[in-house]
Amino acid sequence: MAPRTTADVGGMGHSIKRKEDPRFIRGQGHYVDDIQLPGMLYLDIVRSPYAHARIKSINTERALKVPGVLAVITGETLAQYNLHWMPTLMSDTQMVLPTEKVMYQAQEVAGVIATDRYAAADGVDAVEVDYDPLPVVVDPFKALEPDAPVLRTDKKDKKDNHIFHWEVGNRQATDQAFAGADVKVQQDIYLPRIHVASIETCGCVADFDRVTGKLTVYMTTQAPHAIRTVVALVAGHVGLSEEKIRIVSPDIGGGFGGKVPVYPGYVIAIAASVVIGKPVKWIEDRMENLQADSFARDYHIKAELAATKDGTMTALRIKTVADHGYADAAANPSKFPAGLFSICTGSYDLKNAFAEVDGVYTNKPPGGIAYRCSFRVTEAVHAIERMVDVLALELKMDPAELRFKNFIPAEKFPYKSALGWEYDSGNYSGALRKAMDRIGYADLRKEQAEKRKRGELMGIGISSFTEVVGAGPSKQFDILGIKMFDSAEIRVHPTGKATARFGTKSQGQGHETTYAQIIAEELGIPAAHVEVEEGDTDTAPYGLGTYASRSTPTAGAAAAIASRKIRDKAKKIAAHLLEVSEDDLVWEPGKFSVTGAPQKSKTIQEIAFAAYTNHPPGMEAGLEAVNYYDPPNLTYPFGSYIAVVDIDRGTGAVALRRFVAVDDCGNIINPMIVEGQVHGGLTMGMAPALFEEISYDEAGNIQGGSFMDYLLPTAMETPRWETDKTVTPSPHHPLGAKGVGESATVGAPPAIANAVVDALAHLGVRHIDIPITPEKVWNILREKGVAE
């Protein structure tokens, strides 16, 4: 679709260069650790070497003698203010600092406050903690056994390690469909613990002003308003009142879901600043970030798929054990303890489905957050896309053919899924066909057959995913009771330039550019003349923040609606200026003109000036609007990805030779930015498919808590991604847009896993858990007698 605005205006569809980049390319971004306030102190944290232990004593004497160390904060210190515990976003509880026992390795045990970061680290080394180790439970299945030690002894009457049971769908009808099915396949699928590992770690500068009573916290948060409310609710009893709390989220070096939760370090820094009356900075290092911050996934999935002999899928049944670690510290909407996992019927017209998830406590760091995805969508997509390939193997059908046969047909949208979602729009066959044409699917199959004869291992993997993003409609979606709307406030100034503020917060997505383009599209004010601000709760309208691909579906929609309110007022002013009836005016981007007399017109800039200098009698002056957008539905981006891999029989290494991604995120605001989001998402999809895992030994020791062992893809492993698109607008979003930041992270892992399994399928392999490391593949090759 050709853009409606000129390149100078830069509305939707223009790949304008990013407005935020001039500061970043000069090293003038403003990240939390760049903040240096007068008199600022530093917090560093003592962490537990044990996964489960009683604290016998904490001796701070030696630490307090270290030059520069001013204070050591323990659980006992915080307990005086009743701040030693805090709620998680899932209404569970977790310790800020312990008073009795530690529950996972690297747990925060005490905070050292010092005059500089080196002194604080010296102080940490000098704190002496005496532990009495307790039995450790690492395996969630063992945690559920009747004789397992009960971990959450802080919870009165808690007799086991079970957190929640959640189920959805029609169990009976699904069981019946399985009982009568021609073909049934079953597969255990484990999605391991991983970490978002944004290149900037988490941190804050807490600055309490004793005179005004105002607390300002500069902090790496994706959701500043929600954090402000949480701080007010948790610390109201010590005098922190919401109007006296200012959360500022400055430039953020990547978030991906890891900067949604509240970590103990933030709370300790705030408490220290309130008690000492000076600014306190806390910046975690990489090992703390990987070892203690919220993890993602850790889903043990048992999936079953039923079909007729000719390959019509009839039922899906899924049972999952979710390892949440020490606390359920996910960041899901409150009614969704397993997030949006019930999107697990995927892109397929499945009449019967049932899914159940049980959450479990173990001696591992708390979490269950998203890794660049909308609340457990990745887990759902991996399960269904792997199962389709398992079924294809069973039926000896081509996996593309099986998908085409079972896709929800384009004419059935809006489509109500068996697990209750109303898919807004889609054309799944179109995306898969485009991906197959682009990569040359038929030729690749021929090449594969020839290579197999020669003993070479090559595989082709497909993933045709459906996302569910943009949370969300207030009737279903809230976090701690706060509805998941989002907001835009636009002020058009007398000279026709605009300032726009939002409840979301970019962490690299380019909101300063794309939101400006939405306003340019709707009002004809050049994007270059629209200043976008986010992340300061003193100035921005309330919103729930940026995660789950929700910014364009919610705040982007709010920008469009607020712009249209402004346009409605502008029309009244134009009618007044042109002395015609409003009905005689037509809009084109940037001006109203009189029907039949196009030379009689008023530009948006002329109208803006009049709004402050010559507004109609009886009308309020000014030209501004606010919208709090409550979406009527979620949006359902989709796509089809095809991966081609070659496997080295000597080492088991998987080389990702080609990867074609066809994405459909509805109407596109900035094609360049969308492509960039897909590139990044694909790389963060490849990462857990091939490299990333955080695992623990039996004693609860983390295996791989630094970048030495936790492998992020470098430019060497990452292929030159090939991207393409189809465009199926969302029928309910004001711009027809759907959101795109996470599609590729969700869609890529099963494409890669399916490709590796496909390369080995003739040897009898039908599943490999991710990450598919060379060691795993080599062991399979050896077992099958084909290792070189």
Add this chain to the structure above:
Amino acid sequence: MAMHTIRVTVNGTPYEKQVESRLLLVHFLRDQLRLTGTHIGCDTTHCGACTVIVDGEPVKSCTVLAVQADGSEVRTVEGLEQGGKLHPIQEGFWQEHGLQCGYCTPGMMMTGVALLGRNPNPSEPEIRQAISGNLCRCTGYVNIVKSIQYAAARLR
């Protein structure tokens, strides 16, 4: 902790400063000189966010002591723009959408500048090899490669 006097030229400006033996170069640049464009991402020399150029070589400043830089010429991201004119590598990253959150960008650009200093016409594999010690979580590297290619073409 023993203090040392070091003389370092950073982006053309000579400095003489007292530093602790253990002060890392990255903290010297960020906290003492307030050149905060150089970032810290891992502490273990894996991510490259802290890359600066010391006497022509790209160096991870989180693993170099400030005292080791005594007598050196250091170039950071703040030294790229000259006379109000962006360096071609800065133009390239902007033009080719080679950055998103901007956190790895200064280190990535400094590695790129060092590469182009010794190889004005690098192939794509050579670029990928050169930046393999710089991690980016946002871009998937495709556009970073293009950004460095853009700069190479402009510098030739």
